[in-house]
Amino acid sequence: MLVTKQPVLRRFWYAVMPESDLADGPRPFRLLGEDIVLWRDGEGRYAALADRCCHRTAKLSKGFYCEGKLACGYHGWIYDSDGVVVRIPQRPVAGRERAIGQKVKAFRAEARYGYVWVALADPLHDVPDLPEAADPGFRLIHEFYEVWKTAGLRIMENSFDNAHFSFVHRDSFGIQENPDAGKVDIEQRSWGFLMTTAMPVKNPEIQKVILGMAETHTTRNMRSSWFMPFTRSLEITYPNGRVHIIVTATAPIDDETSQVVQFVIRNDTEADAPAAQVIAFDRQVTAEDKEILESTGFDVPLSAYAAEEADMPSDRPGVEMRRRLAKLLREHGEREVRLQSAPTSSTAD
Ligand code: FES
Ligand SMILES: [Fe+2]
Structure with a gap:
């Protein structure tokens, strides 16, 4: 697309x-x-x-x-x-x-x-609602605002893809010896979908401090909201009750490039976890994602993706995103435009 x-x-x-x-x-x-x-x-x-x-x-x-x-x-x-x-x-x-x-x-x-x-035109949905942003029990930390040379859909798929932790994040929180991608549950919403899942992860030194947990390994209990087309909110709850909500909003600059905004919302204080360290760890993780995502193709196929990209069961959230976006295009009378499309297939503005 x-x-x-x-x-x-x-x-x-x-x-x-x-x-x-x-x-x-x-x-x-x-x-x-x-x-x-x-x-x-x-x-x-x-x-x-x-x-x-x-x-x-x-x-x-x-x-x-x-x-x-x-x-x-x-x-x-x-x-x-x-x-x-x-x-x-x-x-x-x-x-x-x-x-x-x-x-x-x-x-x-x-x-x-x-x-x-x-x-740019009459919006189909509101700006994503993030109730914790207005909750006095939570604080909001701005993490970064930068350009990534990749498609917003690649960033979204990656955000809901448990299978990449063990490899892309092997130096931060992923467990390379355990590539099992776990189970996911997806509930459809008018604005996208809600995914729930849980994954075992490493708890590196910096996380021990900012999560207040001494264990070498822990579990991420995750509730992820995908707001069509290119925004997500990932709520991670750790076993000790610490909540870390990562909001990643990507704005498509052009076909190949995305402006990425990331902030987090947490139920702890600066004394519990200094914001600078929270940012430092998430920057390490997102740098790992950016490095690999900028190597992917930007013209992500929607309806006929299987002809171009191979699949495995853990790809389901991304497949679901492609299905929903293809449906969105159909409902608005548009054909998916690809790099290879004949000029006549393009839909006029
Ligand atoms: S006022 Fe003359 S170009 Fe804008
Ligand atoms: Fe990642």
Whole structure:
């Protein structure tokens, strides 16, 4: 599937940028191949507009904040959060705000969990709901925001794939001598699915500290939510009651590249587990994933995947993702577009 060629993928929310990055001025982002400018207006609302001024096509992300609005950096035309030109400095029109009539395309933007989320078209679902993020018994730790040269679907499949622990994570928590992928239970949801499973894992030195557990091995009891298409929340409960929820939200920049946001939500305190160590361990683990995922093919096949990729039983969550995404395309009248597709098979935007 080439994500930029499937219009229905525009109908989901994606976490595109930390809110703090927009404190001092607008910033560019490419989402599903579309260049947008992100900014925050004077009332603290976030906005996403096409990154091209309607005057002489300068990128609005080269502009600056002016009186709570966005000024183009070239000739200073002022835009509001709906993308409407409300003032042209060289041609003032007293008392006729927004009557100038020029406009650029505006997209939906909202802030959740410290990030700006954007939907390029009418969203099919809400931004994923993470109740623990608002629970005073939990704290939220931002882990990283970076570009991975891989498809969002590869990252999602990997996140629900117990079989990779023993190999990709053999230097961190995986038990190489025990490649058994365990059992998984999948419950369908309108927004994706919920998977429950449990896996034995190593408990390395750094984890002994941040989990408060001296054992050399432990068990991860996992409840993973897959939010179509490319966001997941993995709730890990350890035998001592420590909960570590990993939220990985990936925004497709283009067909080959994903912007990856990761934060965790935990039911402990800084005194129990310093955030720097929590981040350090998860960074080791995600670096292991990134290394292998960036070697995979980005044009992930959905409906006819079996002709191109071999299978084993533990691949079931990923197979289920492909089945659900293929169904989503069908329900919206789209054919899956692949690298090899004839141009006529592509669905118009
Ligand atoms: S190009 Fe933006 S104001 Fe002229
Ligand atoms: Fe992994």
